[in-house]
Amino acid sequence: MxxxxxxxxxxxxxxxxxxxxxxxxxxxxxxxxxxxxxxxxxxxxxxxxxxxxxxxxxxxxxxxxxxxxxxxxxxxxxxxxxxxxxxxxxxxxxxxxxxxxxxxxxxxxxxxxxxxADRSETFKLWQSQDHIGKVADDLLTGKISTPPESAAKDAIGLINTMQTNVHHNATDPMRWFRMSEIYMALEAPEQALEALARAYRLNPDDEKIAITYAQTSFFAQGGVLSQNIRQVLQKVLANNPTHQGAQMLMVMGEMKDGNYAEARKWLNIVKQAILAKNGDHSEAVKSLADLEKNINEREAQSKQAIIVQVNITPTILGRVKKGDTLFVNIRPIAGGVPVVAKKISADDLHKEGLSLKISDIDSIMPTALLSQAIVSGQQLGITARVSTSGDAMPQSGDLTSNPVPLDVKANSATVLIDKVVP
Structure with a gap:
């Protein structure tokens, strides 16, 4: 019925x-x-x-x-x-x-x-479940890889039915994993990441789920290895020390975090593993050499880095939620486009504050480096902002600071986040 x-x-x-x-x-x-x-x-x-x-x-x-x-x-x-x-x-x-x-x-x-209330959407969902519920279940259980043409015509109904199916079988990690693939195909990375996080929590020992979760999170966060994803990769490498996907993520993550010695160590492990295999690997070795050159260049640029201490007042610290984004910008005090815009996770922003390095690596334009702006004598100011939306433009409810003038003779600065954007 x-x-x-x-x-x-x-x-x-x-x-x-x-x-x-x-x-x-x-x-x-x-x-x-x-x-x-x-x-x-x-x-x-x-x-x-x-x-x-x-x-x-x-x-x-x-x-x-x-x-x-x-x-x-x-x-x-x-x-x-x-x-x-x-x-x-x-x-x-x-x-x-x-x-x-x-x-x-x-x-x-x-x-x-x-x-x-209007219950028409609920009735449409029920109709979709009656007509294509079996197709959605087959897709989520891997029995079929593509929906039949009759089901593909009702794309919205199929997606809604699959979402309902996943929640009705919330303890099945593979359903969440396949749902994340659907989200990625629909260009919905946030929903895909959430589905992968659920799949990983249900089955952290599945290597495929773990590495996909780590890769998606890594690129969604702008190439930053959060503490959680770092632990995921460490567990994958503990079970499979030769997993090149996890090793390359460690290379890029350590390079992004400024741990250049660690990045070179992981790069060398990857290179040795490739050379140990039979066949011609000249292209792969060349790509690794270019990556090592990039690491060396970034390390040289980082030696001229400015250490920025970001503090936040206790009265608004409770507004910072897990998953929020921290933006640190350096721009001319007179106004204009930022010279530097650094975007990182705000999860590590606690009452003691957060210390980070800003250098030419973080410059928005390769032709307008931070060091060049300092040498030219521009008056620069540093601001910090915590954003829930992750948007580069300030939104109502964001937590922000007043601009702090950058002393070109000093190699450090302190910024205090103490107000809410109206």
Whole structure:
């Protein structure tokens, strides 16, 4: 049975049950009314019996006229009080009134459900699940690699159905992994990274999941090895020391972090592994030589680096969330395009602050290096900003600092993030 029809039937049954529950007091009233009538009839019989006894006593002259009249009046008052207490002036339900309630309550429930919110998207999802749910499951379990043409026509429905399928089978790491591949094909790296993180948490020993998670995270973060991804790569290399993909990520990550000796060490390991294999590897060796040259050049440039200490006031430190981005810019105080724009993860920004190096490597344009701007005598200022969106342009809610003039004679500077962008 289609999900939509099943939902409607369940809703109707629930509404009818609600109508019956509402009418239960009416049925109780009928039983109570019968009990009250029985009690009144019994009291009337007792009244008649006592009245007969009273008249008998009067006829036999056991009581006088005044006593007879007073006791008779007391009996009549007692009967009147009982009659008034058991009489309820209320609406007495009948079959027609009950039928109206049974019809109107489901109708009013349906109207409220329709008016309060639009459920058309939910109904479309149910229809997609009924029609292409099997296709989505086969794609996520690897039984098929491409959807049939009939399912591909409803691309949005297929994606939504696959997302629902993954969440219904949330403990299956391969479903999350294949869902990440779909996200990458749709150019949605953030969703792909989240799906890969879930897959890795469910099965951290799967080498394919681990290395894909590390690569996606590495490139999504601009070639920076976060502490988490570094641990992922270290675990992959502990299980498979010759994994060249993990080794190359370590080379590029260490180079990006400024650990040039470590980068050369990993580069040498990769080179030795390639040379140990049979065949012509001249192209690969040439690429590694170019990479080593790049490492050496960056190391030479880094020796002229400026050490920037980024601090943040405790009052706004709680606004920094995991996954936020830290931007450190150096630009002319007079205004204009930044000379340097360094983008890193803000996860390591704590109450003690964060220290980082900025050099020509971080210059935006290769023809406008930081060292050239300093030599030319430009007045430069350093700013730091924590962004939740990761956008290079400031957004409302970002945490930022005031510009700090750069002293060209010093090799360090301190920036304080102390305000929120309105």
């Amino acid at each position: 289609p999900t939509y029809i099943l939902f409607i039937l369940c809703a109707i049954i629930l509404a009818l049950c609600l109508a019956v529950i509402i009418m239960l007091p009416w049925f109780r009233y009928q039983a109570e009314s019968r009990n009250d009538n029985q009690l009144l009839a019994l009291n009337i019989d007792v009244f008649k019996q006592r009245l007969a006894e009273l008249e008998n006593d009067f006829n036999e002259q056991q009581i006088d006229q005044a006593t007879y009249d007073s006791q008779k009046l007391a009996l009549e008052r007692q009967l009147l009080d009982i009659n008034q207490s058991t009489s309820v002036h209320s609406f007495v339900p009948n079959f027609k009134s009950r039928l109206i309630f049974i019809i109107w309550i489901p109708f009013l429930v349906a109207m409220a459900y329709y008016i309060i």
